[in-house]
Amino acid sequence: MARLRATxxxxAGRIVADYEDHLRDERGLSAHTVRAYVGDVVSLLAFVHGVTGVEPQDGVSDSPEHADGLACLDIxxxxAWLARQRDEGRSRTTLARRAASARTFSAWAHRRGLLESDPGVRLAAPRPHRTLPGVLRTDEAEQLMRVxxxxAEEGHPVxxxxxxxxxxxYATGVRISELCGLDVEDVDFDRRVVRVLGKGRKQRMVPFGLPAERALRTWLRHGRASLATADSGAAIFLGVRGRRVDPRTARRVVHAAVASVPGAADMGPHGLRHSAATHLLEGGADLRSVQELLGHATLATTQLYTHVTVERLKAIHDQTHPRAQ
Structure with missing residues (x-):
């Protein structure tokens, strides 16, 4: 994508840079989300300008009035940009995401005066197939924690x-980026809650249980000091070089731990987050509470977990009820 952006x-490159600053500094989106949004816009503007062998769209020329690639950006x-990607075999989920990116960009460009009108409001896209990854059973989650x-019994810092x-x-269901961003002062052991900075820089308080408290206290008392350096700052979780642990390392940790549980589906931190949400609902938690804990902007996202729970109950019924078949 960097090569395409350079062409x-x-x-147009300046506009992309301004848009990137807007996403990062004004909207406070994560680095991963910013990369995805900017990548989609680069793809769109490359399509408009016909770079990398793609033919320019009708009405686009090399004249100065079209130099920014936005003068002809209409519905x-x-x-046509989405149709090209559909023809190239992009999934419905990808098309839906890129349509959303285009709408976000065109709305921003219109507000900035770069477009006379906002064509994105008329752009429709196929609804993505919203699916969730596999989740751990409660007994598998318990085994994961035991393993x-x-x-940790040997006391090695890592x-x-x-x-x-x-x-x-697992106790909080937080996103991996949220967990890696935690500082020591974000944990309130007296109330047993952690302050999380989520998407859009929104703060929320998430409770955790006694097992997580014990593990966290042990790490802070007996492990963290062994890895801490002058570069550690206030970060709770540190890498082997003493800096704040990065999400890639945390993902490897989770994948390796889950792999040690016989029969468990391969999953990373996102799967553990889904497992926590599913187990909360199966235990009787209401949707609104789970929405608040997970930091979902809309209840519709949280409702996806009810489908998982229902499907699991149906599977158990089919396997165990004598009149299921």
Whole structure:
């Protein structure tokens, strides 16, 4: 994507840079989300300008008035861009995401005065197939925690960190980026809650249980100091070089731990988050509470977990009820 971005006309490149600043600094989106949004816009403007062998769209020329690639950006161009990707075999989920990116960009460009009108309001896209990854059964989750605790018994700093990381992930259901961003002062052991900075820089308080408290206290008392350096700052979880642990490391930790549970589906932190949400609902938690805990902007996102729960109940019924068949 960096090469494609470099081929854009200079004016279009400046617009992309301004849009990137807006997403990062004004909207406070995560680095991963910013990369995805910017990548989609680069793809759109490359399509408009016909770079990398793609033919320019009708009405686009090399004249100065079209140098920014936005003067001709209308609903027809947006639809043609999506159609090209559909013809290339992009999934419904990808098309839906890129349509959303285009709408966000065109709305911003209109507000900035770069477009006379906002063509994105007329852009429709196929609804994505919203699916969730596999989740752990409650007994598998318990076994995962036992395996993690066993590894920490020897007292190695990394093992203590990994156990605390896994316990806190499952206890809270926070996103991996949220967990990696935690500082020591974000944990209130008296109330047993953690302050999380979520998407859009929105704060929320998430409770955790006694097992996570014990694992976290042990890590902070006996493990963290062994890894801490002058570069550690206030970060709770540290990498082997003493800096704040990065999400890639945390993902490897979770994948490796889940792999030690016989029969468990391969999953990373996102799967552990889904498992926590599903187990909360199965235990009787209401949707609104789970929405608040997970930091979902809309209840519709949280409602996806009810489908998982219902399907699991149906599967159990089919396997165990004598009159199911």
């Amino acid at each position: 854009l006309p200079r004016a 027809g161009v947006l639809r 993690s605790a066993t590894g 093992a203590l960190r990994d156990h605390a990381l896994i316990e806190l992930l």
